[in-house]
C-alpha cells in the first residue's frame with residue numbers, strides 16, 4: 001500500500017520532544033578569567049595505572065553528571081579533595097579503570113577539581129581531548145563534569161551552580177562547543193543522572209554560558225525518561241514497543257511497574273546496552289529505565305492503522321492528545 005505524507009503519525013510532541021533548529025554560532029567573546037581548578041597533584045591523586053590517552057581531536061559535548069552521593073553540608077575544599085580521592089579509588093579499584101572516569105569534579109561548595117590526570121592542561125591547550133570514562137561508548141567525544149550530590153528532588157547550592165557555570169563556560173570557550181551541545185548524562189543513556197532538578201536547569205545553563213560567550217543559544221531535543229511509577233500514553237507506547245521487540249511478558253496497562261522494568265532490563269541486555277559508568281549511580285539498578293539509549297532501539301517505521309504492536313504504540317501516543325508535526329526523524333513512527 002502506498003502511503004502519503006498524511007498517513008504519517010508524528011509523535012514528537014506527544015513524547016515530550018522540545019527544542020528548535022540549530023543556528024550558526026560564532027565565538028566572539030572577550031577574554032575572561034578562567035575558574036580555579038585544583039589539579040590532581042594538589043588533591044594528592046594516585047598516579048594513573050596507564051598513561052593517559054590524549055586524542056587529537058576536541059570533544060563535541062559537555063556532559064553534566066551528579067555523583068548520586070549524599071548532599072553533604074560540608075562545603076569545604078577538604079571535602080572536595082576527599083570526594084575526588086573517593087571517586088578515584090572507586091573508579092580504579094572497583095571499576096578497573098586506569099584513573100578517575102570524568103575530567104572534572106565540582107563539589108557542593110563549588111570547589112572544582114581535575115578528575116582524570118592531564119584534563120586541565122589539555123583543556124587549556126584547546127586542541128586535544130583527554131579520553132575519560134563517564135558515558136559508555138561516547139568517551140572520545142564527551143568531556144564530563146561530576147557534580148557532588150543527588151539532584152533528583154533538590155537543587156544544588158548556589159556556589160556549586162556558579163562553579164558549574166564557570167567551568168562549562170571555560171570548556172565551551174576553549175573547544176568552541178555550542179551551548180546546544182551541553183548535555184546531561186541521560187541524553188546518552190538510560191539513567192536518572194544528573195537528577196531531574198539539575199537536568200531541568202540545563203536550558204538555563206546553556207543560556208548563561210551563551211550570554212557569557214556572546215553566542216546564540218538553541219535548546220536541543222531530548223528523549224523522555226520513563227521510570228517506575230510513571231503512567232500514561234508514553235508508558236503504554238513503550239510497553240507496546242517492547243512487545244514489538246519480542247518482550248511478550250510486558251503488560252499494556254500504561255503503568256510502569258516491576259514487570260515493565262524487568263522487560264526493559266532484559267531488552268537492554270539482549271541489545272547489548274552497556275553498563276553506565278556513573279559514580280554512585282552505578283550501584284543502583286537503572287537497567288530497566290526507558291531513556292535516550294532505549295528509544296532509538298524501540299521505535300520503528302510503522303503503518304499506524306496496522307495490527308502490529310508498534311502500530312498500537314503509535315495509536316497510544318496519538319489517542320486523546322494533539323499530534324503535532326515535527327521534522328525530527330528520530331521520533332517518527334511512520335507508515
Ligand SMILES: [Zn+2]
Nearest residue numbers: 065185193278
Ligand atoms: Zn552520570
